[in-house]
Amino acid sequence: MPKIGMEPLRRKALIDATISAIGERGSLDVTMSEIAGRAGVSSALAHHYFGAKDELLFATMRHILSELNTDTRRALRATGTARQRVSAVVAVSFSDDQFQPETIAAWLAFYVEAQKSSALRRLLKIYARRLHSNLMSGLTGILSRREADRVAEATAALIDGLYIRRALKDGVPDAATAIALVEDYLETKLSGRSLP
Amino acid sequence: MPKIGMEPLRRKALIDATISAIGERGSLDVTMSEIAGRAGVSSALAHHYFGAKDELLFATMRHILSELNTDTRRALRATGTARQRVSAVVAVSFSDDQFQPETIAAWLAFYVEAQKSSALRRLLKIYARRLHSNLMSGLTGILSRREADRVAEATAALIDGLYIRRALKDGVPDAATAIALVEDYLETKLSGRSLP
Amino acid sequence: MPKIGMEPLRRKALIDATISAIGERGSLDVTMSEIAGRAGVSSALAHHYFGAKDELLFATMRHILSELNTDTRRALRATGTARQRVSAVVAVSFSDDQFQPETIAAWLAFYVEAQKSSALRRLLKIYARRLHSNLMSGLTGILSRREADRVAEATAALIDGLYIRRALKDGVPDAATAIALVEDYLETKLSGRSLP
Amino acid sequence: MPKIGMEPLRRKALIDATISAIGERGSLDVTMSEIAGRAGVSSALAHHYFGAKDELLFATMRHILSELNTDTRRALRATGTARQRVSAVVAVSFSDDQFQPETIAAWLAFYVEAQKSSALRRLLKIYARRLHSNLMSGLTGILSRREADRVAEATAALIDGLYIRRALKDGVPDAATAIALVEDYLETKLSGRSLP
DNA sequence: AATGAATGAGCCTTCATTCAT
DNA sequence: AATGAATGAAGGCTCATTCAT
Numbered sequence A, B, C, D: 001m002p003k004i005g006m007e008p009l010r011r012k013a014l015i016d017a018t019i020s021a022i023g024e025r026g027s028l029d030v031t032m033s034e035i036a037g038r039a040g041v042s043s044a045l046a047h048h049y050f051g052a053k054d055e056l057l058f059a060t061m062r063h064i065l066s067e068l069n070t071d072t073r074r075a076l077r078a079t080g081t082a083r084q085r086v087s088a089v090v091a092v093s094f095s096d097d098q099f100q101p102e103t104i105a106a107w108l109a110f111y112v113e114a115q116k117s118s119a120l121r122r123l124l125k126i127y128a129r130r131l132h133s134n135l136m137s138g139l140t141g142i143l144s145r146r147e148a149d150r151v152a153e154a155t156a157a158l159i160d161g162l163y164i165r166r167a168l169k170d171g172v173p174d175a176a177t178a179i180a181l182v183e184d185y186l187e188t189k190l191s192g193r194s195l196p
Numbered sequence E: 001a002a003t004g005a006a007t008g009a010g011c012c013t014t015c016a017t018t019c020a021t
Numbered sequence F: 001a002a003t004g005a006a007t008g009a010a011g012g013c014t015c016a017t018t019c020a021t
Helices: A006-025 A032-039 A043-050 A053-077 A082-093 A101-113 A118-139 A145-166 A175-190 B006-025 B032-039 B043-050 B053-077 B082-093 B101-113 B118-139 B145-166 B175-190 C006-025 C032-039 C043-050 C053-077 C082-093 C101-113 C118-139 C145-166 C175-190 D006-025 D032-039 D043-050 D053-077 D082-093 D101-113 D118-139 D145-166 D175-190
Strands: none
Touching: A006 A032, A006 A043, A006 A053, A006 A101, A032 A043, A032 A053, A043 A053, A053 A082, A053 A101, A053 A118, A082 A118, A082 A145, A082 A175, A101 A118, A101 A145, A101 B101, A118 A145, A145 A175, A145 B145, A145 B175, A175 B145, A175 B175, B006 B032, B006 B043, B006 B053, B006 B101, B032 B043, B032 B053, B043 B053, B053 B082, B053 B101, B053 B118, B082 B118, B082 B145, B082 B175, B101 B118, B101 B145, B118 B145, B145 B175, C006 C032, C006 C043, C006 C053, C006 C101, C032 C043, C032 C053, C043 C053, C053 C082, C053 C101, C053 C118, C082 C118, C082 C145, C082 C175, C101 C118, C101 C145, C101 D101, C118 C145, C145 C175, C145 D145, C145 D175, C175 D145, C175 D175, D006 D032, D006 D043, D006 D053, D006 D101, D032 D043, D032 D053, D043 D053, D053 D082, D053 D101, D053 D118, D082 D118, D082 D145, D082 D175, D101 D118, D101 D145, D118 D145, D145 D175
């Protein structure tokens, strides 16, 4: 066992443990000990690397957003038409990597916590802005700016809404249905349209 | 002064205090003392009437849902066409009584808590079912059952999504814009349609 | 056991327990549990009444100074000549009530803590000012203002010095010797003097 | 670069860091990490060289006393008359090297700690004995043994008292005033006297 | 009907200390 | 010689809850 260079490993393990703990409990009311235990370390070590619980939670949220962002970028890079770009953004939100019970639970918990913590709120605002601009990157090729804005807004709300409604359902999240709903909306708004 | 009949008054006061406390804090992490203080009573009394914090929170959520339900019934009673019924249900969700920062915050907090508490989850499922059936009561007059189901689902998700996105915004909630978004969606789905 | 009006009793008991705990440990490094235990209550109750450890310590220091002040006022009230007033002030500092191992230990501990805590520093400055003015109330009848100031300063330093040196000795503090030293100093400075 | 001979350098650096840390915090409540950080090494190394925090503190106190002792010896070596010897001892106590805010703070902190730690108490007793005997080395040439003892005792208390009272004052310590006070006392006790 | 009094349990956090490298 | 990694132990503080009055 190498005794050096553990920091990135531990940070990763702790963040993963945080997601899994939040996912299981379904809220941010998880103890540092619980998280540390899942990561196989002492709670003291978690403090050593993250300073405080707040910061661990913050780092975790940032990590989730960062993953989502990476996935989205990758997906966008692989798409051609404007219409496809929009679908790609939606698809990533409900991809296997993102639409996991644990991640969904964490997501919601952070949304609520954002009402208390301005740091988290800032983070989620960045996410919202990114989502909007990613959607716009496709929509502006099809609709007028004004219409595109509105559709992007609705799509984002729809995505978040489908996430939150997952909290009420048990069992595996049904990504396919969720995607279908959003695509249906998009289709009625975009079909037959194209900017002159 | 007769000390009789205090119970309903106290219960109401405590529930209102709970909503206001949750609304201000933005989460369910409010203490019994805080709540009791706002209601002008001791925390011991809150326990006396509700037994435990969980139950007070549960009663509060039930109260919110009950209010929403009452408002919705009243609104539906006053409407005529199927199309109007759908709009009425949406309108109530964003009415001045419901779309208050405090209520929105409480709503979200309960959504998250529902992941932990099966009692709350059951409550929220009832809400979801009611919302669905209220929307359906209008939609089935316009669309096929299958389509109506889908549109009801999307509308509900849209409403919840717009609620959650309020968490990121400061200042007064903009009900008009929210309604416009939902109505826009409904319009594209329903305009020109009518069951044969 | 009366269940009402406990607060003053508990506060007093906790402050006494604090003095005794500090006295035994010889420093402010006493735990809230230790203090609460000595007072026969839970540490939670100590927090309930004092809010935080700092405040309990502060209240304790204030109590010690207040006792000293009371004793001094009483002693001064019972004295006649200027010379006697000076001796009275000195005598109180080494009286049985004040010159107890526990109180001495607490005194020193607070002196050191004052270097960190500005609240405590303020408190001790008040003590210093009072001691000075009490000494002056006698000395100004015998010496010029300038000389009186200096003698008061030296006397105060002597008293504090004798307190601090108690920390090195074991067994019962020898008040008599301490008083003799200070009186000897005063005698050489005051004997045969009197303001014209 | 040879890594040899680092030990004395590190020990010195750590002791200096300890004084400076205590001086800044104003108490012994400094962490090993803080001290090690100031010395530019890891806390593990501090343990490597000193075994435990107690021992580092002990070594630090011993170092301070040793410096004082060295300074005093040097000063005494350079003086002639008995009266001058007394003044020399006093002067060293308030010399620029000793009467530094940091050192004063450390001094007091150790005094308090001595109530807990018998090792430190022993150390401070040695200091007290040395100070006494150094003062006596002058005083016995002027006063009777009995009188000399008493004056030495008072002088020592005066010095310690002036140290402790520094804790209440902000800004730079005023050595001149302190010395003047002690000298004034000595003058009234010694002027015109000389052993037959 | 109502509350002051009181506490047990639990959590975050800190820190001296150890150990493998 | 030196340190990053890691932890056990302990302390302050909070809070839901109980109980006697």
